[in-house]
Amino acid sequence: MRVGIEYTAALNQRAGIGRxxxxxxxxxxxxDPQVHWVLLHAALNGADPAVLxxxxxxxxxxxxxxxxxxxxLWHRLRVPLPVESFTGPLxxxxxxxxxxxxxxxxxxxxxxxxxxxxxxPECADARLRSYLMAVVPRSIQxxxxxxxxxxxxxxxxxCLLGADPARTAVVPGGVEARFQxxxxxxxxxxxxxxxLHAPFILSIGMIEPRKNWQGLIRAYSQARARHRLPHQxxxxxxxxxxxxxxxxxxxxxPFRNDIIFLGYVADADLPALYSAADVFAFPSLYEGFGLPPxxxxxxxxxxxxxxxxxxxxxxxxAGLTVPAEDxxxxxxxxxxxxxxxxxxxxxxxxxxxxxxxxTWGAAAVRQLEVYRHVLTL
Numbered sequence: 579m580r581v582g583i584e585y586t587a588a589l590n591q592r593a594g595i596g597r598x599x600x601x602x603x604x605x606x607x608x609x610d611p612q613v614h615w616v617l618l619h620a621a622l623n624g625a626d627p628a629v630l631x632x633x634x635x636x637x638x639x640x641x642x643x644x645x646x647x648x649x650x651l652w653h654r655l656r657v658p659l660p661v662e663s664f665t666g667p668l669x670x671x672x673x674x675x676x677x678x679x680x681x682x683x684x685x686x687x688x689x690x691x692x693x694x695x696x697x698x699p700e701c702a703d704a705r706l707r708s709y710l711m712a713v714v715p716r717s718i719q720x721x722x723x724x725x726x727x728x729x730x731x732x733x734x735x736x737c738l739l740g741a742d743p744a745r746t747a748v749v750p751g752g753v754e755a756r757f758q759x760x761x762x763x764x765x766x767x768x769x770x771x772x773x774l775h776a777p778f779i780l781s782i783g784m785i786e787p788r789k790n791w792q793g794l795i796r797a798y799s800q801a802r803a804r805h806r807l808p809h810q811x812x813x814x815x816x817x818x819x820x821x822x823x824x825x826x827x828x829x830x831x832p833f834r835n836d837i838i839f840l841g842y843v844a845d846a847d848l849p850a851l852y853s854a855a856d857v858f859a860f861p862s863l864y865e866g867f868g869l870p871p872x873x874x875x876x877x878x879x880x881x882x883x884x885x886x887x888x889x890x891x892x893x894x895x896a897g898l899t900v901p902a903e904d905x906x907x908x909x910x911x912x913x914x915x916x917x918x919x920x921x922x923x924x925x926x927x928x929x930x931x932x933x934x935x936x937t938w939g940a941a942a943v944r945q946l947e948v949y950r951h952v953l954t955l
Contacts, residue, residue, distance in 0.1 A: 581949060582661060582671040582684065585617040585638075586645050589629070592845070593815075594784070595691060598727075598751055598869075599674050605752075605942035607633055613946075616665045620645040639664040652679045653713045670949050674725075676710065678717035685952045688717045689725040689749070692866025692887075693734045694788055701788040701863065703819040715739050723952045725749050725945070727867035728888035745955070749945050750892075751867050752938035757876040760853035768850040772840060778810040779912060780855035780879070782848070782870045783862070785839070786818035790861045790884065790902065792827040797861070797908035799831040805913045809856065814840040852877035856922070857915045860889070863902050868892045872936055875929030880922045882911045896932035897925060 588599040607615060616637045617630060621644050630638050641648055641664055651657050660682035661671055668684035678688045695702045695710040702710075718724055718739050724746045726732035732748050735741040760768075769775070779798060783789045791813060798811040811833075828837045843851055852858065858874035861884040868889045871881045875896060883889040884902035893899065898915065900907040915922055 580614045580669050582616040582618055582665045582668040584673045585619045587675040589619055590623045595675050601938045602941055605938040607631055609942040610946055611635055618665055620648045677713045678720055685722045687723045688721040690735050691727050692731055694864045698788055698864050728891055730888040731866045747948050749941055751869050752936045752941045753872050753876045753933050757849050757873045759878040760850040765850050765854040768847055769854050776808055776810045777856050778812045779857045779859055780812050781859050782814045784815050784818035785821040785824055787820050788863050790863050791824045793905055794859055794861050795827045795831055796905045799833055800909040801913040802833055810836040810838055812838045814843045816842045849877055852879050855879050861908055865889055872933045876933035878926045878930055880915055880925035894932050896928040
């Protein structure tokens with residue numbers, strides 16, 4: 579079996595889908611050495627050299643155009659230049675980042691991570707939303723098979739975009755083995771480097787409205803005022819779009835000086851950052867999967883998440899769940915976790931057990947099953 583995978587996201591995106599693709603492909607290569615893998619990618623956005631997997635059964639193929647121009651060529655101008663022009667003949671071509679380029683003969687698979695652009699259009703950049711609204715439905719129509727990160731997203735692509743239920747499957751993400759409780763001295767060193775000198779509540783993600791960080795800031799301020807908590811609120815992640823209102827919400831808080839925006843945190847520091855937090859909060863309005871709560875649980879940090887989309891499916895009963903837009907409920911959940919040592923210990927243990935069920939090895943096995951099934955269609 580000769581499988582092509584669109585690998586550009588793995589090279590150009592540090593977090594999010596980039597990490598998803600890197601981890602899935604790495605595990606696929608380790609799971610079945612009999613498959614020949616062809617990793618197709620656009621020219622890199624930055625000046626750093628590409629870091630690509632190397633193995634006897636891996637071939638790489640570069641399209642010598644930046645990602646932006648390749649997107650224009652394939653998806654705006656719709657030039658019918660098939661991927662096989664760069665990869666050679668394939669049995670399967672897998673596009674793991676929402677959109678499917680032209681494919682001539684191979685079976686076509688597309689992974690859709692979420693439909694936030696459709697369900698929460700007010701939370702998305704207008705140009706990106708317009709692009710996804712045009713290209714994602716067309717990709718699903720052209721695909722032989724659609725993969726989703728969660729049962730919730732699978733249901734969304736079936737109900738909202740008309741995917742054939744018999745030609746969809748769920749391949750959830752996994753937690754990397756490096757996510758485990760950090761040694762106290764490692765966590766303490768990171769806190770010192772980041773200037774975090776008080777106990778804290780943590781959230782991680784892109785600074786954008788869909789993450790509901792305005793609601794989290796309000797809930798934090800309410801819980802802290804009512805219970806005289808000493809905790810800071812630490813928000814880690816790069817600025818996305820429509821971030822201005824989130825910073826304005828911080829300025830309205832009486833505890834604004836204890837609401838810390840760290841910006842992007844290096845991947846290598848994430849296990850220690852999760853481990854250093856007393857609670858991890860993730861009240862997102864919509865998530866296709868929701869990897870940060872799983873990583874936090876793997877590090878032994880109790881979590882509270884919203885009841886939106888896939889998050890209850892991912893967290894199960896190993897964390898507290900509150901209505902997505904209920905500030906009072908979120909404030910109460912934060913206070914409950916911070917004031918109840920026994921509950922924190924219980925959820926820390928349950929969270930580690932829950933996170934252990936999600937591995938990239940299991941994801942790779944499931945993805946290979948999908949590839950083999952698609953060849954029978």
